[in-house]
Amino acid sequence: MSNLKQAKFTVLPPEEVGNPNMFQELLKQEKVPVPERLDSSFPGFTNEDLPIERYSARWFHELEAEKLWTKAWQMVCRAEDIQKPGDHVVYDIVNASIIIMRGQDGVIRGFHNSCLHRGRALRMSSGAVNQLRCPYHGFTWDLQGEFKSLPTKWDFEHVDPCEMKLPEVKVATWAGFVFINPDPDAPSLEEHLDVMPEHFQDYSMERSVSVAHVQRRMPCNWKVAQEAFLESMHTRATHPQIMTFTGDIDSQYDMYGDNISRSVTPMAVTSSNLNDVDQALVLHDILEESGRMADADSSRHVLPEGMTAREYIGEMNRQMFSEASGDDLSQATLAELQDAILYSIFPNTQVWAGYFGNIVYRAIPDGDNHESCIFDIWLLGRHKEGEPCPAGARLTSLPDDFGFSQAPELGALGKIFDQDLTNLDAMTKGFKASKKGKVTLASYQESRIRHHHLTLDKYLGLDK
Structure with missing residues (x-):
C-alpha cells in the first residue's frame, strides 16, 4: 500500500x-x-x-479502610527496588503506613511505620538506611526490627527491651512482586493467587x-x-x-x-x-x-x-x-x-x-x-x-x-x-x-x- x-x-x-x-x-x-x-x-x-455509592460515598471508603485494606494481600513494590540491606519502600494505604525493608539477613519484612515511644513515623519516604532511628528522640531499631537503643535509659526502667520489637505485617513474594497483608490470620499469598x-x-x-x-x-x-x-x-x-x-x-x-x-x-x-x-x-x-x-x-x-x-x-x-x-x-x-x-x-x-x-x-x-x-x-x-x-x-x-x-x-x-x-x-x-x-x-x-x-x-x- x-x-x-x-x-x-x-x-x-x-x-x-x-x-x-x-x-x-x-x-x-x-x-x-x-x-x-x-x-x-x-x-x-x-x-x-451496582449502587454508585460504592464509588462515591464516604461511608463505603471507610468500610474499605476497616475491612479491606486491613485484611487483603496487596502488592507494594518490586523486589529489585529493595535489593540491598536497608533498602526500603514506604507503603501508605488510607491511614496506615508500612515500611517494607530488606534486612541484613536478606529477608524482606514489613513494619508498622510508627515509633514505639511517641508514635512518630519512622520513615517519611522510601530510600536506604543502615538502621531505623526515630528522628524525634532517637529510639533505634536494626534492619530486622529488633530494638537497639534509647536515650536516657535510666528514665525508662519500666520499659522491657524485649517488648520493643517493631510490630510486623505478613510479607510474601511472587514473580518479583512483594506483597503485604496486615492480617496475621490471613490465608497464604499462594492461596490468594x-x-x-x-x-x-x-x-x-x-x-x-x-x-x-x-x-x-x-x-x-x-x-x-x-x-x-x-x-x-x-x-x-x-x-x-x-x-x-x-x-x-x-x-x-x-x-x-x-x-x-x-x-x-x-x-x-x-x-x-x-x-x-x-x-x-x-x-x-x-x-x-x-x-x-x-x-x-x-x-x-x-x-x-x-x-x-x-x-x-x-x-x-x-x-x-x-x-x-x-x-x-x-x-x-x-x-x-x-x-x-x-x-x-x-x-x-x-x-x-x-x-x-x-x-x-x-x-x-x-x-x-x-x-x-x-x-x-x-x-x-x-x-x-x-x-x-x-x-x-x-x-x-x-x-x-x-x-x-x-x-x-x-x-x-x-x-x-x-x-x-x-x-x-x-x-x-x-x-x-x-x-x-x-x-x-x-x-x-x-x-x-x-x-x-x-x-x-x-x-x-x-x-x-
Missing part, C-alpha cells in the same frame, strides 16, 4: 458487532501445542445494577525486572481506575486508533475463584468494529501504536506475500524476545507472544501475561481521599538466566497537570493512558450528577467488574 495513512476501510454499526469466540478460533490456528491455561473459564453472573503461579510458570517471571515505573495521582476513586482496565469494550469510543490491530469487543473474559480474573484481547487482528482493513495497515499500526511489540519502527518491516500481520508480529516477537531474554521460545504460542492477556489479582493489581512486554497496573486510595487515587504503571523486561538482577527503574512521579505521554519511558502507551485519563475525572463528576444512582454492567464484557465487586462484598460483609 503506497500510503497507509490514506487507507480506506468500513466502520460497522456498534450495535451489530463483536465475536467473543475469536480468541478460541485463533488458538485453533496455532502451530504449536496450546496450553490449557488459555481455555475459557466463565462462570456467569446475575445482572443487578490461586491459578496465577501455574498460569505464569512458563514466562520466566522470576527473572522479570522493571524497566519503567510511572506514577500519577488520578482524580477518581481507586475502583474507577482499576475498572478502566477490566474491560476492552471502551476501545471504540476511547482508543479508536488501535482498532485496526486490536480485537477489543472480541475479547475473552475469565474468572478463577474469588481473587483472579482475566481478559484476553487478540492483537494483530482487526476489531469486529471494522471491515476491509488491509493487513499491511494492521502491521503498520500495531508497530507504531501498541507500545508492546519487540520493535516500534514500522519502516523496517514489510509484510511478506501470503502472511498475516498476526503471524508476522508473532514470529518477530519470538525472535527478538528470545534474543533479549536468552530463552528458547520455539514452542510459544502466537497468542502468548503478542495478545493482551491481562490478569487481575484482587483487590487492586493487574499483570499482563506472556513472554515479554508485561505491563503492571496498581490503584490505591490517595490517602484518606475517596475521590482520588494513586495509579502506578510498571513495564517489565527480563534479565538472562545466571545474570544478577539489575536495579529496577527509578520512579517517575508525574505532577497532576502532566499526562502519561510526558513520561517518555512509556512510549506509545502514554497516549493510550492519557485517553483513559480523560474519562476518570468525568466519572467522578458523573457520579455526583447521577439521578439513576446506579451503574449498569454488560453481562459478559464487564463481568470482571462484577466479579471484583462480588469479592469486595465478601471482605466488607455485604454478601449476606
Whole structure:
C-alpha cells in the first residue's frame, strides 16, 4: 500500500458487532501445542445494577479502610527496588503506613511505620538506611526490627527491651512482586493467587525486572481506575486508533475463584468494529501504536506475500524476545507472544501475561481521599538466566497537570493512558450528577467488574 495513512476501510454499526469466540478460533490456528491455561473459564453472573455509592460515598471508603485494606494481600513494590540491606519502600494505604525493608539477613519484612515511644513515623519516604532511628528522640531499631537503643535509659526502667520489637505485617513474594497483608490470620499469598503461579510458570517471571515505573495521582476513586482496565469494550469510543490491530469487543473474559480474573484481547487482528482493513495497515499500526511489540519502527518491516500481520508480529516477537531474554521460545504460542492477556489479582493489581512486554497496573486510595487515587504503571523486561538482577527503574512521579505521554519511558502507551485519563475525572463528576444512582454492567464484557465487586462484598460483609 503506497500510503497507509490514506487507507480506506468500513466502520460497522456498534450495535451489530463483536465475536467473543475469536480468541478460541485463533488458538485453533496455532502451530504449536496450546496450553490449557488459555481455555475459557466463565462462570456467569446475575445482572443487578451496582449502587454508585460504592464509588462515591464516604461511608463505603471507610468500610474499605476497616475491612479491606486491613485484611487483603496487596502488592507494594518490586523486589529489585529493595535489593540491598536497608533498602526500603514506604507503603501508605488510607491511614496506615508500612515500611517494607530488606534486612541484613536478606529477608524482606514489613513494619508498622510508627515509633514505639511517641508514635512518630519512622520513615517519611522510601530510600536506604543502615538502621531505623526515630528522628524525634532517637529510639533505634536494626534492619530486622529488633530494638537497639534509647536515650536516657535510666528514665525508662519500666520499659522491657524485649517488648520493643517493631510490630510486623505478613510479607510474601511472587514473580518479583512483594506483597503485604496486615492480617496475621490471613490465608497464604499462594492461596490468594490461586491459578496465577501455574498460569505464569512458563514466562520466566522470576527473572522479570522493571524497566519503567510511572506514577500519577488520578482524580477518581481507586475502583474507577482499576475498572478502566477490566474491560476492552471502551476501545471504540476511547482508543479508536488501535482498532485496526486490536480485537477489543472480541475479547475473552475469565474468572478463577474469588481473587483472579482475566481478559484476553487478540492483537494483530482487526476489531469486529471494522471491515476491509488491509493487513499491511494492521502491521503498520500495531508497530507504531501498541507500545508492546519487540520493535516500534514500522519502516523496517514489510509484510511478506501470503502472511498475516498476526503471524508476522508473532514470529518477530519470538525472535527478538528470545534474543533479549536468552530463552528458547520455539514452542510459544502466537497468542502468548503478542495478545493482551491481562490478569487481575484482587483487590487492586493487574499483570499482563506472556513472554515479554508485561505491563503492571496498581490503584490505591490517595490517602484518606475517596475521590482520588494513586495509579502506578510498571513495564517489565527480563534479565538472562545466571545474570544478577539489575536495579529496577527509578520512579517517575508525574505532577497532576502532566499526562502519561510526558513520561517518555512509556512510549506509545502514554497516549493510550492519557485517553483513559480523560474519562476518570468525568466519572467522578458523573457520579455526583447521577439521578439513576446506579451503574449498569454488560453481562459478559464487564463481568470482571462484577466479579471484583462480588469479592469486595465478601471482605466488607455485604454478601449476606
